[in-house]
Amino acid sequence: MKKKTLNIIKNDPWLEPYTDAIVGRHNEALNKEAELCGPDGTLESFANAHNFFGLHHTADGGWVFREWAPNATAITLIGDFSKWKIMKKYALKPKKNGVWEIKLKPNDIHHGDLYKMMVSWDGGQGERIPAYATRVVQDEQTKVFSAQVWSPEPYKWKVRRFRPDTRPLMIYECHIGMAQEREGVGTYTEFRDLILPRIAADGYNAIQIMAIQEHPYYGSFGYHVSSFFAPSSRFGTAEELKSLIDRAHELGIAVIMDIVHSHAVKNEVEGLGRLDGSYNQYFYGDSRREHPAWDSLCFDYGKNDVLNFLLSNCKYWLQEFRFDGFRFDGVTSMLYYSHGLGQAFNGYDDYYNGGQDTNAITYLTLANKLIHKINPNAITIAEEMSGMPGLAVPIKDGGIGFDYRMAMGIPDYWIKTLKEKKDEDWHPTSIFWELTNRRADEKTISYVESHDQALVGDKTVIFRLIDKEMYWHMMRDDDNMVVARGMALHKMIRLVTASTINGGYLNFMGNEFGHPEWIDFPREGNGWSYKYARRQWDLVDRKELKYMLLNAFDNAMVHLISSVYNFQSLPVVKLWEKDDDQVLAYMRGDLAFVFNFNPSKAFTGYGILAPAGEYDVVLSTDNPDFGGYGNIDESVSHLTQNDPLFAPSGKEWLRLYLPPRSAQVLRLRRATPPKSSKKGFKA
Secondary structure, X not given: OOHHHOHHHHHOHHHHHHHHHHHHHHHHHHHHHHHHHOOOXXXXXXXXXXXXXXXXXXXXXXXXXXXXXXXEEEEEEEEHHHOOOOOHHHEOEEOHHXXXXXXXXXXXXXXXXXXXXXXXXXXXXXXEOOOOOOOEXXXXXXXXXXXXXXXOOOOOOOOOOOOOOOOOEEEEEEEOOOOOOOOOOOOHHHHHHHHHHHHHHHOOOEEEEEOOEEOXXXXXXXXXXXXXXXXXXXXXXXXXXXXXXXXXXXXXXEEEEEEOOOOEOOOOOOOOOOOOOOOOOOEOOOOOOEOOOXXXXXXXXXXXXXXXXXXXXXXXXXXXXXXXXXXXXXXHHHHEOOOOOOOOOOOHHHHOOOOEOHHHHHHHHHHHHHHHHHOOOOEEEEOOOOOOOOOOOOHHHOOOOOOEEEOOHHHHHHHHHHHHOOHHHOOHHHHHHHHHOOOOOOOEEEEOOOHHHHEOOOOOHHHHHHHHHHHOOOEOOOOOHHHHHHXXXXXXXXXXXXXXXXXEEEEEOOHHHOOOOOEOOOOHHHOOOOOOOOOOHHHHHOOOEOHHHHHHHHHHHHHHHHOEOOHHHOOOEEEEEEOOOOEEEEEEOOEEEEEEOOOOOOEEEEEEEEEOOEEEEEEEOOOHHHOOOOOOOOOOEEEOEOOHHHHHHOEEEEEEEEOOOEEEEEEEOOOOOOOEOOOOOOO
């Protein structure tokens, strides 16, 4: 392949010195694909391990079970059907390439039976849950996990085909278990019936669900996965998860799964840790085996059998459950031998200095290629903080192929600002640069805060702003200045972040209305309490509280942005920034966004150079319906004033009243209304 054909280098001349490394990675992926698929195969046909391994029905009504365990010397199924005793009848036979197999008659096992494998190896023996188990349950009394024979009637889908709306993509990040009001673990069905309607009403067109893959410890937030092909049974059955996804599609909501392929739980009985007795079946067998920061195991992406397992896992979730894509967790950890720990990533040399795991880069490239082959409309998002170029560039252009990357620097910026800067030191130049500083050839998901900022040990934005005053002064008739400041900045921070997206916007469940306190899952340190592992929806539903005002603003903001077709692709044109005044203004399409971050100064007739014409206010953070004071008269139209000095530019002075800590969005009138992707919305 000619080096000059890679668009990633054409689009960024600063990458030219690293052409050999970029082309080398690209060719590594192409060569590995050819190796895996052979002369006549495809990536789609290769990624079929889940249809071969595990437990399956046979044409004669019986069963076949297979496991890949090259280090095993014997494997026997044990379970309810054998009274948990080792019986010769249930012994697997060794086949080629480390594969073990057993064929069973229809009545040898039954739907609902619990089972495991008893695996023997030279020098040891142990119970194991099959790697490809699709249902794993925990006994409430003993807390022991087992696989379960699961063969119900196939789920009948209501929505046959669904195409996500990504123009723009507005993501509601959520967790099934903690989505409910009650203290306990929520279910797929409760989420479908109680939470999806809220999300639809809020205007989000996608949900990103955390903790779907089975994990032994609930408090891990789903990050220590044990059974990669099993949806967590603590939330319900696979059919109930499918019903949730089906209902989301009926509501026009895409469903993105948070997939964890960056590491796995260390557990040996429940997980893949030593499934066949060896240390290096799925994971590295040397010093790279254990993740130094996560207390977990690292996959060996250089093994074809591991690639088969992980690629098949992607295909399984897409086809069996009809997920619309994935957010890949911990991508930074995968990309570097150091897992990115302790690295600053200050320049391009840091991305091409030999410290990158080419095998992991190859896997991610092939995963993206496979996912988009199976579903061309699928969404892939990389959670990655180092900023490696090309991550969200198409594979054909020399990239790794993600559709989006998380803009992880933005929440860090807001936290640093709130912690270290006085209100009068907030500079619009800094805010605008941080929110718009991104690679031109990559789309990002911008966000103020995700679940990471809501977990114990950190603080949400609203809690940093208002803190303990939230407990006493959130009644609508209570005019507390701490709360007023906090609500004003909460709205402004969200609006400036959401309105500068070049790909999509993300909000974590409850943060749209300023959910108080933190997330703390049941653990020994809190007496195994569910008090903070839930969402207090009653707060936003109560009309006497201010939470509903923040929610109303978020709804208006999301609906306004979503009403503009391809909003994320419109240029962000800076109109005005003045750090002394703390005023920022920019335009996207017909919408002008004007912010006054000044904590004390109001400006009358403040002039902003904008395209000539008449402007109407379509959104104001100072609207009383959103907890503001109503100092912006939204009924007044603003006609720009001519200035001969700027006549050649087509700009005139747009003069506005700017109250302190306020933002307003104005629409430039056109002869023909802008094309809308949302019918019936009126700003």
